[in-house]
Amino acid sequence: MNTILALAGVVIKELYRRKDFYVLFVLTAVITLLMGSVSFFHDTGIVRYVKEIALLLIWIAALVIAIGTTARQIPAERENRTIFPLLAKPVTRGQVIVGKFAGCWLACGLALMVFYVFFGVVSGSREHYWPVLSFFQAFWLQWVMLGIVVAFVLLGSVVFAAPSSNATISFIVVLGILLLGGHLNQVALQQPEPLRSIVYGVYFLIPHLEWYDVRDLIVYDWNRVGWLDCALATLYAATYAGLLLFGAWLVFRRKPLNV
Amino acid sequence: METIVETRNLRVEYRAQDSGSGRKVAVKDLNLIVRAGEVFGFLGPNGAGKTTTMNVLLGFVNATSGAAFLFGVDVREPIARQRIGYLPELTYYYKFLTAEELLRFYARIFGIPQAQADQRIDALLKLVELDHARKRPIKTYSKGMQQRVGLAQALINNPDLLILDEPTSGLDPLGRMKVREIIQRLKNEGKTVFFSSHELGEVETVCDRVAIINQGELKVEGRVAELVEKHHANLERIFLNIIGYQTQAST
Numbered sequence: 001m002n003t004i005l006a007l008a009g010v011v012i013k014e015l016y017r018r019k020d021f022y023v024l025f026v027l028t029a030v031i032t033l034l035m036g037s038v039s040f041f042h043d044t045g046i047v048r049y050v051k052e053i054a055l056l057l058i059w060i061a062a063l064v065i066a067i068g069t070t071a072r073q074i075p076a077e078r079e080n081r082t083i084f085p086l087l088a089k090p091v092t093r094g095q096v097i098v099g100k101f102a103g104c105w106l107a108c109g110l111a112l113m114v115f116y117v118f119f120g121v122v123s124g125s126r127e128h129y130w131p132v133l134s135f136f137q138a139f140w141l142q143w144v145m146l147g148i149v150v151a152f153v154l155l156g157s158v159v160f161a162a163p164s165s166n167a168t169i170s171f172i173v174v175l176g177i178l179l180l181g182g183h184l185n186q187v188a189l190q191q192p193e194p195l196r197s198i199v200y201g202v203y204f205l206i207p208h209l210e211w212y213d214v215r216d217l218i219v220y221d222w223n224r225v226g227w228l229d230c231a232l233a234t235l236y237a238a239t240y241a242g243l244l245l246f247g248a249w250l251v252f253r254r255k256p257l258n259v
Numbered sequence: 260m261e262t263i264v265e266t267r268n269l270r271v272e273y274r275a276q277d278s279g280s281g282r283k284v285a286v287k288d289l290n291l292i293v294r295a296g297e298v299f300g301f302l303g304p305n306g307a308g309k310t311t312t313m314n315v316l317l318g319f320v321n322a323t324s325g326a327a328f329l330f331g332v333d334v335r336e337p338i339a340r341q342r343i344g345y346l347p348e349l350t351y352y353y354k355f356l357t358a359e360e361l362l363r364f365y366a367r368i369f370g371i372p373q374a375q376a377d378q379r380i381d382a383l384l385k386l387v388e389l390d391h392a393r394k395r396p397i398k399t400y401s402k403g404m405q406q407r408v409g410l411a412q413a414l415i416n417n418p419d420l421l422i423l424d425e426p427t428s429g430l431d432p433l434g435r436m437k438v439r440e441i442i443q444r445l446k447n448e449g450k451t452v453f454f455s456s457h458e459l460g461e462v463e464t465v466c467d468r469v470a471i472i473n474q475g476e477l478k479v480e481g482r483v484a485e486l487v488e489k490h491h492a493n494l495e496r497i498f499l500n501i502i503g504y505q506t507q508a509s510t
Binding site: 002003005006009010013014017018080081082084085086087088089090091092256257 | 317352355360
């Protein structure tokens with residue numbers, strides 16, 4: 001556990017010492033504050049649009065941070081050759097995978113928390129209403145979803161040598177799942193066999209990241225998701241993340257380390 | 260005397276990238292023994308199999324056949340690496356960390372308690388003369404300073420065996436001298452040092468025993484003084500003869 005926490009600590013330090021997070025946060029903050037300061041036709045419901053845009057920006061920023069940070073972890077270790085002194089210590093490749101996952105996921109959680117606190121302050125100051133539990137639920141579900149994304153990108157980082165190709169492929173897959181994943185079953189119904197079975201297979205195989213998107217509940221002040229559903233969604237994410245990490249370990253444990 | 264490093268009929272083959280499906284033998288049935296307290300020089304021209312052997316000892320590469328042991332433990336077990344320190348050739352450590360943070364990270368991996376780690380970090384940074392730069396990010400360090408921080412990380416667990424892969428490569432004469440002094444100091448403390456180098460003068464100065472390999476095969480092994488006496492030549496001449504290089508004067 002000590003090794004995993006030590007590895008995670010290095011990843012977290014890397015996140016807050018690089019400019020990526022600050023740039024994304026400042027961009028999100030500036031756009032949100034600008035949108036919030038504008039009044040369109042004295043519409044009192046404008047705050048909903050501000051919330052919608054702010055949450056969209058938070059989702060985009062979180063994905064950029066998660067994918068960008070994770071994609072470079074193992075390739076950078078190999079390129080800079082730091083993997084050699086690391087593995088020359090009593091550290092297994094499995095611990096490297098789990099440590100990197102823990103670091104990236106925790107770093108994403110910290111970044112996400114900053115974004116949600118900012119969002120809460122902006123939204124609360126406009127609406128004079130503080131649905132803390134709803135915000136916490138949205139934060140939690142998004143963070144849990146990022147666990148799957150981080151594990152997926154980590155698997156990509158041991159398969160693809162270049163972080164850029166891994167990041168691009170990961171972005172396309174994650175966006176594809178978020179936008180189309182929930183509709184694949186309907187698409188399957190309209191296809192002839194054997195395409196129908198294939199599309200159905202994909203529908204049941206992919207992790208349904210779109211389930212974790214509860215932005216509308218916050219924007220329209222709808223009721224929260226049940227806590228039991230939240231727990232099941234967490235279990236579902238943990239299962240997928242575990243399977244993806246297992247896959248990453250299987251690939252990495254036999255991978256030659258020469259650059 | 261305790262055997263620290265041992266290879267038994269070690270053979271490493273890999274798929275040759277330039278010859279289709281052919282396999283290249285990097286190490287051929289290598290038998291080596293390094294005993295406690297020795298400074299052992301592992302020599303050979305580029306591509307001789309030195310780094311591959313070291314990679315097997317460190318668990319980076321699996322042997323095709325044969326076995327390798329550190330402190331009597333199979334190198335495939337991570338615990339075999341608990342008592343070793345390793346300095347690779349040309350490594351760029353985490354640039355966003357300071358030297359102190361880097362050493363703390365490695366200390367944590369070894370499970371060294373905080374108070375003990377603090378003392379060890381202070382002592383090591385003084386030893387490698389980086390105490391003044393301990394709070395600076397590694398990205399601001401010169402090449403020599405990076406190599407010295409590498410040496411400090413190799414010593415963080417107070418290892419009984421140090422494996423050094425060309426530790427003076429790319430260093431200026433002063434940097435080389437400092438690394439040599441540190442190796443000498445470790446030897447005086449009774450540590451075992453296993454290192455590869457192309458600096459044969461340096462090897463002659465610090466090593467008790469050497470092994471020379473060429474094309475994956477062990478060509479000669481013995482005490483430096485005995486080899487020099489037996490071959491009536493210095494280590495450089497012995498090395499060149501063994502690898503089959505004839506100078507103009509001798510031809």
